[in-house]
Structures are given as structure tokens and as C-alpha cells.
Amino acid sequence: MTPPLGAELVDRSPSAGDVTLFGHWICPYSVRVSFALAQRGIVHDVVDVPPTAARPRGFVVPTEFVEHSPRGEIPMVRIGADYRADSLPILDWLEESFDGRSLLPADEVGRALVRDRTVWIDAHVFAPMIGIYYGTDETRIADASTSLAAGLAAMGEWLEESPWLAGQEPTVAEAAVIPVYVRLDALRRLGFAGPVDPRVAEHITRCTALAGWNAVAWTDEQSSDFVGRFERYRAARRAQSQG
Numbered sequence: 001m002t003p004p005l006g007a008e009l010v011d012r013s014p015s016a017g018d019v020t021l022f023g024h025w026i027c028p029y030s031v032r033v034s035f036a037l038a039q040r041g042i043v044h045d046v047v048d049v050p051p052t053a054a055r056p057r058g059f060v061v062p063t064e065f066v067e068h069s070p071r072g073e074i075p076m077v078r079i080g081a082d083y084r085a086d087s088l089p090i091l092d093w094l095e096e097s098f099d100g101r102s103l104l105p106a107d108e109v110g111r112a113l114v115r116d117r118t119v120w121i122d123a124h125v126f127a128p129m130i131g132i133y134y135g136t137d138e139t140r141i142a143d144a145s146t147s148l149a150a151g152l153a154a155m156g157e158w159l160e161e162s163p164w165l166a167g168q169e170p171t172v173a174e175a176a177v178i179p180v181y182v183r184l185d186a187l188r189r190l191g192f193a194g195p196v197d198p199r200v201a202e203h204i205t206r207c208t209a210l211a212g213w214n215a216v217a218w219t220d221e222q223s224s225d226f227v228g229r230f231e232r233y234r235a236a237r238r239a240q241s242q243g
């Protein structure tokens, strides 16, 4: 069997146990970091910290997380004795901290393109994605759905030029968008009605062959758990607004 792209990488982290991700599968920002760690072959530990809304009753938030997280948000990463929060700065920090398969091109022009596209994805793809599942009325859900389809179509234009979002190799831009791909089925069940640009559909297929994909792909159970949570959230908000 051909190993997935990136799987042949040698771990160059100082030693196992030096890198810890505090995160959770349901958090799209954590998924970005999980993907990047796995794609780059950086050996790491994971401390499961569900977002507040998804914490089981009695969940004890680890003291290390409380002490070092500036805003109480996941993802947070520890490398040695240093900590960082916020997914996109964490991705940059991983680039600075580890050799090996980089998710940034070597040249400055290429790097600038990755940064521009990553920020664009955050505003025009991630934001409508979140708008869909936090949408509580049909109009807002439909508007977010239209915006997400438009964002994906714009990404399709980039993919006309190259197989990856910002060039000939997977980059931080792939890490930025991967949570959208991971939850696409769940988004459909929560109201995403728009088409997925065919060039993006092909890109999704390419992404599923990456080593990082295996670390973040959802099972059907995870998709259903996610959908169920947001259906209950919507029902509760509707009941609130009627009462």
C-alpha cells in the first residue's frame, strides 16, 4: 500500500513528550493544529479539553491549561516550557520551531501568498461555516450557506492554477481549511445547501490522501454527535425566543 503523502517523514522534534496539544476534535481551530502536527510528523501528546459547551458534567479542566491559556480557549500548544494559543499563530510557531516537512514555501513571495489566502479563508470560508451551525433562523442559515458556497467557488479559482491552495505543495492554507472539509457532511445536515465547486471537491479528495487527514477525519458517530448538539442548540434558542 502506498503510504499517505507526508507519512514517510522522520520526526525531528527534540523528543517525544516535548510537544502537547490541548484541544478537542469538535473544535475547528484545534483541528487545524492537529492536522498540521500530523502532516508534519511532529510527535506530540494530546490533552483533551472540550470547549465549555461540550464538556461532560464534572469535567475538570487541567490546571496546566488554566494557568497557561490566555483566554481559556483551545487550541493551546506547549513546546518545551513555552505555550501558545490561537490556531493561526500556533501554525506559524510550529513552522519556526521544527524542521522537516514545512507547510510554508521557502520563498518570501510564496509565503506571502499562503498568508493572504489563509487570512482570506478565515474570513470568507470559516466565518460562514460557523454561521451555518450557529444559525438559529432559516434566513441566516441560508445566507451563511450562500456565502460558504461563494467562498468555496473563489477557492476553486485558486485551484485552477495549482493543485494546492497556494502552490505546488500543501501549506498552512490547507491546515486552515481542513476543518471545513472534515465537517462538510455535518454542515449539509445543518443547512448547507450550496454547491461545492468541483475543483474544491477534487481538492478534498487530494486532502484525504494526506497523512494529516487521518488524524482529523470524523467518523459517522462524530458527525452525528456534532449535528445533534447543534440541533439541540437551535431548539433551545428557538424555545428561548418564543418564551
Ligand SMILES: N[C@@H](CCC(=O)N[C@@H](CS)C(=O)NCC(=O)O)C(=O)O
Residues within 6 Å of the ligand: 026, 027, 028, 029, 030, 050, 051, 052, 053, 072, 073, 074, 075, 085, 086, 087, 088
Ligand atoms: N481565534 C482562536 C479561536 C479559538 C476558539 O474559539 N476556541 C473555542 C472552541 S472551538 C474555545 O475554546 N472557546 C472557549 C470555550 O469553549 O470556553 C483560534 O483561532 O484558535
